[in-house]
């Protein structure tokens with residue numbers, strides 16, 4: 464049987480996760496990733512990569528739970544295996560604290576490990592906050608995880624190609640299925656005006672004695688210890704396209720993080736980074752059919768718009784995208800290319 468040609472556009476954490484899922488589960492497909500940027504130059508590479516999520520308004524909660532659980536279980540298995548060092552996936556324990564409380568129990572509380580409410584005695588450590596939750600989650604450092612995924616993809620027979628895609632119709636002349644994982648790039652690639660940047664600035668900080676994460680429930684201040692440094696953040700500036708470091712943001716991050724965890728004193732800044740989260744009210748994980756000039760119909764599976772939770776949800780949404788590819792191929796076997 465002639466192999467079915469699948470192309471995935473984008474090689475951030477969403478594109479590579481999707482490409483691996485398709486290449487490993489659909490052996491009759493030959494899968495190519497085409498991307499303008501690869502690791503270490505994608506947005507995913509700079510993300511703190513802590514598994515955590517807020518709820519999207521337009522996606523059924525049951526589907527969001529599945530995305531979170533599948534991603535968490537996939538990464539937990541890596542964190543607990545001999546692969547964890549090479550993949551850059553580790554367990555991370557800490558707490559999220561709120562200035563007002565009590566906060567609602569998050570939908571993912573049963574999927575992370577040991578979720579509990581902080582006692583009054585434990586809250587004494589956080590004089591600015593009234594309520595807190597403690598748990599163990601996973602930290603997936605994409606600067607290491609993406610090359611590991613690339614290797615896994617190549618081992619499954621996949622091919623990686625550099626290139627900017629500007630015309631999906633053109634791709635449809637060569638491929639039987641197109642999967643769009645272009646993140647913020649979807650704004651121009653498929654003209655999705657609902658996509659917008661959410662600017663995030665972070666600092667890499669040397670303080671190896673800091674072991675536990677702390678996140679302010681408002682999402683603006685966080686301290687995430689990782690393999691080689693602690694990530695201090697952050698900013699969430701919707702509609703802001705600036706990629707340069709802002710010194711005012713830097714000062715603000717340091718001041719808020721030091722106040723939240725005085726144990727950071729004595730450490731030092733070793734790096735700074737700005738990235739644009741692919742903002743959208745809810746991610747787009749669905750299929751449409753693209754008509755080519757020669758009259759063929761090609762499934763176009765979208766998987767983008769994960770906002771601040773792309774590392775968290777990548778594997779879960781990749782499995783959904785795989786399901787959409789499989790279903791499209793069963794319902795409409797590919798028509799011969801001329």
Ligand SMILES: Cc1cc2nc3c(=O)[nH]c(=O)nc-3n(C[C@H](O)[C@H](O)[C@H](O)COP(=O)(O)OP(=O)(O)OC[C@H]3O[C@@H](n4cnc5c(N)ncnc54)[C@H](O)[C@@H]3O)c2cc1C
Pocket residue numbers: 472473474475476477478497498499500501505506507508509510511512513514515626627628629644645646647648649652662663664665696697737738739740741767768769770771772773774775776
């Ligand atoms: C400061 C900061 C901290 C974050 N922390 C976390 C966190 O702790 N946990 C979490 O879950 N998430 C976090 N995120 C969010 C996370 O980074 C994103 O949700 C995630 O990276 C999105 O992945 P993606 O693959 O969709 O996009 P990207 O990583 O941006 O990848 C998009 C890919 O598509 C390619 N592309 C785009 N357009 C085209 C085109 N026309 N042709 C060819 N290729 C194209 C790009 O080159 C790139 O390879 C953070 C983000 C920021 C900025």
